[in-house]
Amino acid sequence: MAVDAAREEKALHAVTNRLVERYVEVHTTEQVEAVVGAAKRRFDGHAVREFVPILVERMARRELEPDDAKADPEQADTELTTAIPLADNSNSARSHLFDTLDLSVLRRRSVLLGAGAIVTVVAIAAFAVVREPDPAPVAPAAAPLTTVRGVVGSEKVAYFEDPRVAEVLARNGIRVEVDPAGSRQIATSVDLAGYDFAFPSSAAAAERIQRGRGVSAKYTPFSSPMAIATFAPIVDLLTAAGIVTPGAAPVFDAEKFLALAERGVQWDQLDGNTVYPVRKNVLVGTTDPRTSNSAAMYLAVTAYVANDNTIVRGATAEAHALSRVSRLFTRQGYTENTSDGPFKEYLAAGMGPTPMVWIYESQYVAAAVSNQLKPGMVLMYPSPTVLSQHTVIPLNDGGDRLGKLLATDPDLQRLAADHGFRPNDPALFTKVAADHRVPVNPTLIDVVDPPDYDTLEHLLDGVARAYN
Structure with a gap:
């Protein structure tokens, strides 16, 4: 029978602890956990689970220390054998996992387990000529995102709440949180002390904010x-x-x-x-x-x-x-x-x-x-x-970084057009209007x-x- 979920999770927990101990000087616990988690997800949906902890550990080691397995493969594989015992040695069970198994690991594992595992070696040898390549390397743990808070005209809230916009910003290390307000409110009555940027919907409101805060920088990523x-x-x-x-x-x-x-x-x-x-x-x-x-x-x-x-x-x-x-x-x-x-x-x-x-x-x-x-x-x-010139007024370095991205990143400019704004490249807006048959006046x-x-x-x- 396949290894049940509880045993697999226990084995993966042990894998994580070993890797945290092994790489404590070069990686944080959170980084190790993220790499293990990403490796585990590559095996989601496989019916046979007994080799998953072994393979997860091997993939994680390659990511955390790429030359480790090459330098001493026998030592690495010996450590992997402690992960979890085999529970099902049938050829039919093994066939579901061949596209992810590492042949050299399983050969050595069959020797360590004795005669009961010989059928595993035979099955792998027969399938080796057609097995899929190893999974792609696991992406490194993402760096923490910098949260940038702003107060924006209400018509821009949907833009910042768009998951596609959040994804592009995250690729650039930023997570944005916004509060809506009327643009004149932003310029006259909103307390901006707790914000990194203000994003009113007109040059006049932006000018008032600049005067009040003594800020010279501004960015106009789009207009309407x-x-x-x-x-x-x-x-x-x-x-x-x-x-x-x-x-x-x-x-x-x-x-x-x-x-x-x-x-x-x-x-x-x-x-x-x-x-x-x-x-x-x-x-x-x-x-x-x-x-x-x-x-x-x-x-x-x-x-x-x-x-x-x-x-x-x-x-x-x-x-x-x-x-x-x-x-x-x-x-x-x-x-x-x-x-x-x-x-x-x-x-x-x-x-x-x-x-x-x-x-x-x-x-x-x-x-x-x-x-x-x-x-x-x-x-x-x-x-x-x-x-209406939608204008970003940066109130610190985080706001300045965001303003530059909004005005220059091609993906953010394209997504601005998807939200109906006219970005710096007018062709982006014209295409969206044409694709959705909106009768606009482009010029x-x-x-x-x-x-x-x-x-x-x-x-x-x-x-x-x-x-x-």
Whole structure:
């Protein structure tokens, strides 16, 4: 009968103890245990188990001291014979394990065991001409990973939770832990003392962190234009109202929309509206501009339009823009702190609560990749739009190492595209969109720069006062 599991584990425990004692000066206990464990896994699924401890020990010795067996094979094999006695010498039992046995070891083992084991030698000799090569060398025990902690915009949490991303980072000796927060929260109210990096979703928020922490380094591994998640009936309705230009990727005219919103037009007042006849203002749903970067990007676009399609500069321009755009926020009612919440509601609840949601393009593409979109959902691009530059601010050496990897490692860049972001190589994003049939605009032209850091802060503060 085959050796039972309890005896095998006892024998492997003895093997581990011997190897720990033997190599105590060159390997830690944890390293030895890892090598033994990896060797044992190579025999998972074999029906015959009696030789497993012997072979595990031989493979582990080769890994821990590659020249050991070559230097004195007789001594090594003599030590191996103490591992476990044979329990079944039948030819049929042996045939299941031939692809992993070392012929020279078993020949010497049969002599030591006497006449009862002669059949083993005969069986091995008959099979030797066709036996498989020895298993590949066991990989050395992995070095401990350095944990790097960061606070990130919520739209990037799924990226860091992706096992493929974790695997690439682990190959580079890093394990990442993240906490989500609104980008403006990261820049203004999150205590960064316990973090190794901050990863907001805009250059403005990143600049504020740099100023506050006295950090000059930054990395921008990927970006995402702002977009609007909506539904086909809404596109048709706004096309009839002259606000949307239809197409594979419809275009939303921000200037025409602002003029309509300033008049306080409600959905049920639009001509021919039979698809969404509700008594609510025609608005684009956003997050809270006091905490979230995505809403700050919406403010940047609408303030540009309100300022006669010019970047806002100076107190007079700020006051004028705020007088036109503040109600785009205050008329919404409750808004969430991060972009994750509104987009999840869009995916789950349909157009009833909010027929248009201001999002990162990456959120929509990532949802398409993971088959979360429903028929009738549409990605619409505002004109103009603005790019959200996802920026890593390293707060120590660990954060700096991570920032460099995110920006330069080809696998991490490819995986960023899988999550809907536009990495430094635009072809990666274009391929993902094409593979998943997402109608994106790969070469956006009508893109404006947000106002400078101080101006955007003044505008955000002005909107915050309007809530009161």
